[in-house]
Amino acid sequence: MALDGRIEAAMLQAMSLTQSGAAPARLGAALPYAVFPGGARIRPTILMSVALACGDDRPGLTDAAAVALELIHCASLVHDDLPAFDNADVRRGKATVHRAFGEPLAVLAGDSLIVLAFEVLASAGANAPGRALQLVRHLAQRTGMPMGICAGQGWESEAQINLDAYHRAKTGALFIAATQMGALAAGQDAEPWEELGARIGSAFQVADDLKDALMGADEMGKPAGQDAAHGRPSAVAELGISGAVAHLRDILGGAIASIPACPGEAMLAQMVRAYAEKMTPARLTAARG
Amino acid sequence: MALDGRIEAAMLQAMSLTQSGAAPARLGAALPYAVFPGGARIRPTILMSVALACGDDRPGLTDAAAVALELIHCASLVHDDLPAFDNADVRRGKATVHRAFGEPLAVLAGDSLIVLAFEVLASAGANAPGRALQLVRHLAQRTGMPMGICAGQGWESEAQINLDAYHRAKTGALFIAATQMGALAAGQDAEPWEELGARIGSAFQVADDLKDALMGADEMGKPAGQDAAHGRPSAVAELGISGAVAHLRDILGGAIASIPACPGEAMLAQMVRAYAEKMTPARLTAARG
Numbered sequence: 001m002a003l004d005g006r007i008e009a010a011m012l013q014a015m016s017l018t019q020s021g022a023a024p025a026r027l028g029a030a031l032p033y034a035v036f037p038g039g040a041r042i043r044p045t046i047l048m049s050v051a052l053a054c055g056d057d058r059p060g061l062t063d064a065a066a067v068a069l070e071l072i073h074c075a076s077l078v079h080d081d082l083p084a085f086d087n088a089d090v091r092r093g094k095a096t097v098h099r100a101f102g103e104p105l106a107v108l109a110g111d112s113l114i115v116l117a118f119e120v121l122a123s124a125g126a127n128a129p130g131r132a133l134q135l136v137r138h139l140a141q142r143t144g145m146p147m148g149i150c151a152g153q154g155w156e157s158e159a160q161i162n163l164d165a166y167h168r169a170k171t172g173a174l175f176i177a178a179t180q181m182g183a184l185a186a187g188q189d190a191e192p193w194e195e196l197g198a199r200i201g202s203a204f205q206v207a208d209d210l211k212d213a214l215m216g217a218d219e220m221g222k223p224a225g226q227d228a229a230h231g232r233p234s235a236v237a238e239l240g241i242s243g244a245v246a247h248l249r250d251i252l253g254g255a256i257a258s259i260p261a262c263p264g265e266a267m268l269a270q271m272v273r274a275y276a277e278k279m280t281p282a283r284l285t286a287a288r289g
Numbered sequence: 290m291a292l293d294g295r296i297e298a299a300m301l302q303a304m305s306l307t308q309s310g311a312a313p314a315r316l317g318a319a320l321p322y323a324v325f326p327g328g329a330r331i332r333p334t335i336l337m338s339v340a341l342a343c344g345d346d347r348p349g350l351t352d353a354a355a356v357a358l359e360l361i362h363c364a365s366l367v368h369d370d371l372p373a374f375d376n377a378d379v380r381r382g383k384a385t386v387h388r389a390f391g392e393p394l395a396v397l398a399g400d401s402l403i404v405l406a407f408e409v410l411a412s413a414g415a416n417a418p419g420r421a422l423q424l425v426r427h428l429a430q431r432t433g434m435p436m437g438i439c440a441g442q443g444w445e446s447e448a449q450i451n452l453d454a455y456h457r458a459k460t461g462a463l464f465i466a467a468t469q470m471g472a473l474a475a476g477q478d479a480e481p482w483e484e485l486g487a488r489i490g491s492a493f494q495v496a497d498d499l500k501d502a503l504m505g506a507d508e509m510g511k512p513a514g515q516d517a518a519h520g521r522p523s524a525v526a527e528l529g530i531s532g533a534v535a536h537l538r539d540i541l542g543g544a545i546a547s548i549p550a551c552p553g554e555a556m557l558a559q560m561v562r563a564y565a566e567k568m569t570p571a572r573l574t575a576a577r578g
Contacts, residue, residue: 024440
């Protein structure tokens with residue numbers, strides 16, 4: 001995708017903020033280990049796409065917003081992989097941070113990446129402090145309690161799960177942040193962009209549930225079958241394979257319909273269609289029967 | 290102390306941002322558990338004292354800065370108490386968060402409190418976004434890598450510790466944040482306030498080392514003798530009891546001398562003297578021999 005280079009360059013620049021001669025070397029090494037090489041960088045790609053569709057008049061702020069969002073995502077993976085949660089050994093095809101560096105440095109790496117996200121926004125925002133501060137606020141709201149990804153993960157410690165709130169917080173929150181922060185970085189209102197983010201988030205959640213149920217560990221780069229193994233709620237458990245695939249298509253159709261009027265509207269519709277293509281590969285479509 | 294009421298009211302208001310009907314209840318309960326009742330609230334007290342000494346012309350922003358700083362401190366205690374670090378059972382006279390709520394919620398509570406700190410600054414800063422963004426930046430720099438409290442904790446995973454960098458990051462960072470953020474919240478330059486914060490931080494580090502070596506668990510509200518038990522560097526290990534007490538007095542004298550010229554200079558000097566009194570109780574002075 002055309003934005004890959006822009007995203008990686010901005011991620012590298014942000015990571016340089018954490019490196020200095022007087023810093024503890026192992027924690028200093030754990031941070032880039034948790035961030036490079038990345039996964040699909042889907043959230044920053046969506047954020048930048050929305051910002052471009054809205055004019056992208058402050059590209060430095062867009063870069064910072066994209067990086068901040070991806071850093072929060074990377075931090076959440078590091079903490080979710082810890083023994084207290086998924087106890088995962090492998091992530092993105094290599095040892096998880098706590099396997100490679102030990103549990104203390106994994107906790108600290110996650111903490112440091114969360115903090116770095118806000119530092120990146122503050123550092124880039126000097127010329128547009130009002131916009132930057134709105135970005136800080138939106139990112140914080142979609143990360144913490146009561147409706148961010150921390151809340152989403154927190155639902156897994158409840159005896160009774162509110163499934164709507166759980167999915168919206170656990171997966172939806174950072175996709176909502178992606179569309180809203182993209183609009184904010186380009187000087188637009190955030191509110192009209194919430195539905196698009198929520199729908200893309202729902203689609204990814206359902207697609208992830210399908211992958212977890214159908215694919216092997218080799219294909220995913222991490223252990224498969226974790227939802228069933230941990231008794232976690234999932235669209236597949238709720239609707240079955242074919243029901244989940246149909247649900248995914250409905251959500252994506254609604255996502256395209258929800259795109260607010262803007263110069264890049266057609267480009268964004270094309271982006272969602274491309275994700276739809278990726279999310280329903282042949283073997284999942286075939287599974288629909 | 291006169292600022293106690295103002296600090297607790299601001300802490301309560303901030304905590305209300307995390308509570309909603311659609312949030313996971315146990316994580317929702319873990320956050321106030323980690324924050325109330327507080328310890329001495331030393332960092333926000335110093336921050337507010339400096340802001341008042343500088344005129345405190347935006348008290349809402351001062352409150353937010355004080356709360357944000359204390360939330361970061363509380364988050365660090367929750368994570369430092371985890372089994373992977375100190376494995377502490379007791380903090381401030383009650384069960385640690387992971388003992389009361391389990392390890393997953395302790396990790397998430399720490400994460401949520403870090404995020405809340407930045408949300409509080411962003412929410413309070415709409416009328417002074419430039420100042421608020423500087424507060425975000427300074428708080429992030431003193432929390433994360435390479436020179437914040439995460440870096441400080443990270444040093445404990447190194448084979449070779451840079452003692453100066455370790456103390457400055459582990460304890461000094463949030464005291465430097467306290468004096469600098471107090472000045473920033475009141476519209477003043479941060480730079481002249483670094484030395485005062487660093488010196489107060491050094492004094493507290495030495496006082497903490499002395500307490501850990503000399504007091505029992507009952508008096509501290511947490512386990513004592515942890516530095517020796519974990520083989521951690523400390524002023525007592527380095528200088529002995531009497532050397533550490535003398536060092537503490539020197540640091541505090543220098544702290545008073547370093548206070549920048551400002552309307553409340555005399556009040557700040559009095560505050561440092563009061564802390565000096567508290568930090569060297571009779572039995573430590575006696576131990577000096």
